[in-house]
Amino acid sequence: xxxxxxxxxxxxxxxxxxxxxxxxxxxxxxxxxxxxxxxxxxxxxxxxxxxxxxxxxxxxxxxxxxxxxxxxxxxxxxxxxxxxxxxxxxxxxxxxxxxxxxxxxxxxxxxxxxxxxxxxxxxxxxxxxxxxxxxxxxxxxxxxxxxxxxxxxxxxxxxxxxxxxxxxxxxxxxxxxxxxxxxxxxxxxxxxxxxxxxxxxxxxxxxxxxxxxxxxxxxxxxxxxxxxxxxxxxxxxxxxxxxxxxxxxxxxxxxxxxxxxxxxxxxxxxxxxxxxxxxxxxxxxxxxxxxxxxxxxxxxxxxxxxxxxxxxxxxxxxxxxxxxxxxxxxxxxxxxxxxxxxxxxxxxxxxxxxxxxxxxxxxxxxxxxxxxxxxxxxxxxxxxxxxxxxxxxxxxxxxxxxxxxxxxxxxxxxxxxxxxxxxxxxxxxxxxxxxxxxxxxxxxxxxxxxxxxxxxxxxxxx
Ligand code: GLY
Ligand code: MN
Numbered sequence: 001x002x003x004x005x006x007x008x009x010x011x012x013x014x015x016x017x018x019x020x021x022x023x024x025x026x027x028x029x030x031x032x033x034x035x036x037x038x039x040x041x042x043x044x045x046x047x048x049x050x051x052x053x054x055x056x057x058x059x060x061x062x063x064x065x066x067x068x069x070x071x072x073x074x075x076x077x078x079x080x081x082x083x084x085x086x087x088x089x090x091x092x093x094x095x096x097x098x099x100x101x102x103x104x105x106x107x108x109x110x111x112x113x114x115x116x117x118x119x120x121x122x123x124x125x126x127x128x129x130x131x132x133x134x135x136x137x138x139x140x141x142x143x144x145x146x147x148x149x150x151x152x153x154x155x156x157x158x159x160x161x162x163x164x165x166x167x168x169x170x171x172x173x174x175x176x177x178x179x180x181x182x183x184x185x186x187x188x189x190x191x192x193x194x195x196x197x198x199x200x201x202x203x204x205x206x207x208x209x210x211x212x213x214x215x216x217x218x219x220x221x222x223x224x225x226x227x228x229x230x231x232x233x234x235x236x237x238x239x240x241x242x243x244x245x246x247x248x249x250x251x252x253x254x255x256x257x258x259x260x261x262x263x264x265x266x267x268x269x270x271x272x273x274x275x276x277x278x279x280x281x282x283x284x285x286x287x288x289x290x291x292x293x294x295x296x297x298x299x300x301x302x303x304x305x306x307x308x309x310x311x312x313x314x315x316x317x318x319x320x321x322x323x324x325x326x327x328x329x330x331x332x333x334x335x336x337x338x339x340x341x342x343x344x345x346x347x348x349x350x351x352x353x354x355x356x357x358x359x360x361x362x363x364x365x366x367x368x369x370x371x372x373x374x375x376x377x378x379x380x381x382x383x384x385x386x387x388x389x390x391x392x393x394x395x396x397x398x399x400x401x402x403x404x405x406x407x408x409x410x411x412x413x414x415x416x417x418x419x420x421x422x423x424x425x426x427x428x429x430x431x432x433x434x435x436x437x438x439x440x441x442x443x444x445x446x447x448x449x450x451x452x453x454x455x456x457x458x459x460x461x462x
Pocket of ligand 2: 390432
């Protein structure tokens with residue numbers, strides 16, 4: 001974890017934004033896979049990690065703004081527990097490491113919150129995304145589960161997002177550690193994926209690399225010859241020469257910070273001419289979007305810029321027609337690029353998504369565009385120094401979507417459906433890097449990972 005002063009300062013900054021009352025943070029618990037004692041790998045709640053740094057289950061914490069006090073709640077192990085877990089630090093030992101001197105049991109948390117409610121004091125909490133914590137809030141605060149979403153504190157949520165959006169130098173160091181390990185996962189995949197292997201062999205190897213280095217997976221690995229399916233977690237296909245594989249995978253640093261990189265690899269060692277054409281368009285869109293990312297620039301404009309480059313390339317290839325800018329205005333590009341250009345990244349890969357994308361990526365003035373494609377843009381607002389974001393354009397040929405649009409005659413002024421038909425089995429290409437917005441522009445995080453057609457082919461094994 002970071003030095004205790006980091007967490008103390010973070011909590012003080014937050015408390016200054018909240019005028020009165022109590023702030024309740026729920027840590028995560030172990031989560032059962034198929035019976036209670038067989039659990040998924042533990043992942044702490046990211047806001048709990050941000051303010052308390054304690055990466056273990058069964059904790060909650062309260063900042064009492066009125067009294068200027070902080071307390072971590074949890075139950076110490078019994079001897080019966082220790083038989084199974086081995087000795088572990090007490091709640092008090094753990095709390096002291098992050099600058100909290102007061103600890104109490106979970107039973108005492110109930111008493112404190114009941115007394116606070118009886119005294120008419122506000123207890124603020126963040127949106128909850130785990131069923132057990134929804135039930136805990138019901139028990140602790142007497143709020144019906146169906147009302148918990150509407151009873152979360154907007155003031156608290158906005159204050160937490162305002163803090164977590166700006167990454168400190170120490171956080172950037174963690175993110176770069178994750179991105180560098182992620183880069184190694186990608187070069188390993190380029191070097192080892194070959195015709196005749198199954199996707200799972202490479203997915204397993206790169207996941208193993210992350211774990212063997214002390215990293216964890218940031219999100220379920222996407223490694224698929226069907227890269228046109230945006231979040232494709234199936235790894236059962238055999239790879240053949242001529243296939244292209246989208247590898248969207250990432251390692252998480254020991255303190256929980258994300259890496260999230262995508263590369264597209266040719267199986268057989270060489271891209272076909274057709275694959276090169278599409279790859280070059282995506283690469284140009286990505287590099288131009290990265291270049292355009294700077295403080296004060298609205299990311300929805302960077303998204304539009306990338307979309308226009310994609311549309312220009314597809315027009316030159318004969319898949320689209322008309323003026324690219326008009327095609328983008330009409331939404332025609334979303335036949336090929338159905339999602340957003342990128343997202344914030346930090347302790348969560350889609351940073352703070354659980355707190356509400358409307359606060360993370362949008363403002364009261366910059367509202368989400370509900371149109372297909374645009375509605376999936378997670379970040380639209382102006383970039384600021386300290387933001388870490390991904391830039392990840394792609395071109396995807398989705399048979400069902402092509403058929404539906406064609407049947408509906410959608411955007412027929414901008415799409416050459418006969419030409420598109422020739423690409424329906426193409427798959428998809430995505431390229432993604434992680435960048436820091438700096439006062440002067442941006443910095444691509446981590447050591448360079450092969451990306452040009454030449455570099456990727458040079459590493460690809462066959
Ligand atoms: N890497 C997965 C995503 O950004 O959605
Ligand atoms: Mn991403």
